[in-house]
Amino acid sequence: MLRVKRRTIVAFLLPMLVMMAVINLWPILYTLYLSTTNYSEFNSDNYRFIGLENYRQLLFSLDSDFFPVLWQTLLYVVVCLVCFLIVGMLTALALNNPRIKGLPFWRVILLLPWAAPSGITALIWKFLFQYDFGPLNQIGRLFFGQQFGIPWLLNPTLAFIAVVIVNVWLSYPFFTVVILGALQSIPGELREAARIDGAGPWQYFRHVTLPLVTPALIPAAILSAITTFQMFNTVFLITQGGPVVSALKPGATEFVMIYMYNRILGASVANPHYGFIAAFSITLFALLAALTYLGSGLGTRLPELSGFREART
Amino acid sequence: MSQKLPTAALEKQPAAFRTPARERAKRLQGRRAVAGLGTRLGLVGVYAFLVVMTIFALFPFYYVVQASFAGAQNLYTTDLHLFPAHFTFANYLTAFTQEPLLNWIGNTLLVCGLTALCGLVCSTSGAYALARFRFAGRELTLRALLTLQAFPGLLALTAYYLLLNALHLLNNLLGLVLIYSAGAIVFCCWNTKTYLDALPIELEQAALVDGATPFQAFWHIVLPLATPALAVAALFTFMTGWNEFALANLVLNANANGSNLTFILGLYSLQSDFRTPWGIFAAASVIVSLPLMVIFFFAQRYFRSGLAQGGLAN
Structure with missing residues (x-):
């Protein structure tokens, strides 16, 4: 700690605080304000304060899309996380196996998706999923004949699976790195001791590896849950939130951020209800902030870790 | 292999102890052979997994790189082409x-x-x-x-x-x-x-x-x-x-x-x-x-x- 004059402290802090007030704080406060009005495209000149009406409509109205979209998003988060953990764990175990030849080579290859710019790879994956010319269906035709074709992005369930696959492709290297780091810090004597005590490979994994890796996994998992929950780019670039089955229901991959975006900028929306969407945003923010506090409460350093992961969200 | 050492040592035990010890060693050896086979099978499995993951990780890269060198006749078709039939830089030129x-x-x-x-x-x-x-x-x-x-x-x-x-x-x-x-x-x-x-x-x-x-x-x-x-x-x-x-x-x-x-x-x-x-x-x-x-x-x-x-x- 340095003892300095108050003036100095203010001078050091000022640029950051001013900038943050304008571009961080003001937009949030303004969104909060909007969420209590009936502001929409059609009444942008004479909108008025309506209290918590938007929130009531969002949370308690029967035709509100909030809960369907939220469940859909949570399902996506859970499915993705399970896949991340399984694929990340298996790859890390394989890369930690001293009997495997050429480990540095495998490591570079398996971590390659991490280095790729995610926006571009999302568009590449969209190409791979294409029905007629996409290589995935072309491979299928090699085995199952010309009429074969999986409607990857046209069928709701398949589109959901497709965006899970892409997210797994993008995110498993992060888990591989985190788990591999934890595995390499397990002292070799433990393996020896477990072997002498007669533990089989599964028992060793279950009772030695897993408990020792978990502390490193929890922050990574929370962080990934948060980033997947608010995922926009990758999914939007592939499906735009579709496919839409009925005009009344959100699309199968219309997760929270995409839903919000489509309700404001979507081509089919004539009269965006900014006030209502602001209430949606604020509710989501409350959820995200709660998750972040939960994460930091677990003794983790989410902001730094998120930087570590950031390059690829 | 170090696994042979204990058995060799057991052979030198006095006769009185031999039977049970030998029995035990045999059983141990059998179990080890199974475990060895398991490890070898496991190793093959690990390699197979690594190969599958490599294909998963690299396929998008590979496909897009080869597509960038391929002509349109390779891309607008329902058949799979993993190599450009006519290698061309035309796509790069057009892009620029x-x-x-x-x-x-x-x-x-x-x-x-x-x-x-x-x-x-x-x-x-x-x-x-x-x-x-x-x-x-x-x-x-x-x-x-x-x-x-x-x-x-x-x-x-x-x-x-x-x-x-x-x-x-x-x-x-x-x-x-x-x-x-x-x-x-x-x-x-x-x-x-x-x-x-x-x-x-x-x-x-x-x-x-x-x-x-x-x-x-x-x-x-x-x-x-x-x-x-x-x-x-x-x-x-x-x-x-x-x-x-x-x-x-x-x-x-x-x-x-x-x-x-x-x-x-x-x-x-x-x-x-x-x-x-x-x-x-x-x-x-x-x-x-x-x-x-x-x-x-x-x-x-x-x-x-x-x-x-x-x-x-x-």
Whole structure:
């Protein structure tokens, strides 16, 4: 700690605080304000304060899309996380196996998706999923004949699976790195001791590896849950939130951020209800902030870790 | 193999002990043989898994690279082509000559570069104050930073639109820089602050005792020492900008030939064409991804050490 004059402290802090007030704080406060009005495209000149009406409509109205979209998003988060953990764990175990030849080579290859710019790879994956010319269906035709074709992005369930696959492709290297780091810090004597005590490979994994890796996994998992929950780019670039089955229901991959975006900028929306969407945003923010506090409460350093992961969200 | 040793030792046991010991050794050997077979099978399994994962990890890269060298007859077909039948550079030429690829790259470099710069300039002195000074409201600021970190800019879409409209920065790259800076400042501040927390304070104290002003201590002592953390923060900010689509799409409206877009918007507009020019798309993707991936791989170690010192290590 340095003892300095108050003036100095203010001078050091000022640029950051001013900038943050304008571009961080003001937009949030303004969104909060909007969420209590009936502001929409059609009444942008004479909108008025309506209290918590938007929130009531969002949370308690029967035709509100909030809960369907939220469940859909949570399902996506859970499915993705399970896949991340399984694929990340298996790859890390394989890369930690001293009997495997050429480990540095495998490591570079398996971590390659991490280095790729995610926006571009999302568009590449969209190409791979294409029905007629996409290589995935072309491979299928090699085995199952010309009429074969999986409607990857046209069928709701398949589109959901497709965006899970892409997210797994993008995110498993992060888990591989985190788990591999934890595995390499397990002292070799433990393996020896477990072997002498007669533990089989599964028992060793279950009772030695897993408990020792978990502390490193929890922050990574929370962080990934948060980033997947608010995922926009990758999914939007592939499906735009579709496919839409009925005009009344959100699309199968219309997760929270995409839903919000489509309700404001979507081509089919004539009269965006900014006030209502602001209430949606604020509710989501409350959820995200709660998750972040939960994460930091677990003794983790989410902001730094998120930087570590950031390059690829 | 060391496994043979115990059995050999057992043979030398006196006769009286031999039977049970031998029995035990035999059973042990049998179990070991099974385990050995299991390990070998397991090893084959691990290799098989690695090969499958390699295909999964590399296929998108491979396919897009070969597609960038293939002619249209290879791409608009329902049959699989894993090698270009007629190797051609035409897609690369077209990407550079007919599409405003260089403009997109230039715009993206400008936006990301300015965002990183703005993030660092606005946050570094603040991060220093949070790390080194104690004052009323410090805890509150830290807590606010943590909360803001959880706020994706996308949530304030309407507010940002109105803000840029008021500042006459809509459809302007600087408007995009301003919005991106919101996230950049928070991230840069937090990363730098944790890095400085771990940096010894004695040098600055000595400088102050010798009559330096706090600003001189910050400028001449702390900034040079904090370079790794600043570089990491800048790189992350830079790379986040490369991939951002939603806010860019909000701020920028394509002009007649789309030369005012950022790279990801341009690539997206290529794909949403009525007849997607896959070959050109593939060539454009390769041109931009390759340098980024090379940078990432060379910077990776540096990344990790910069962040580790910034508090990631546990």
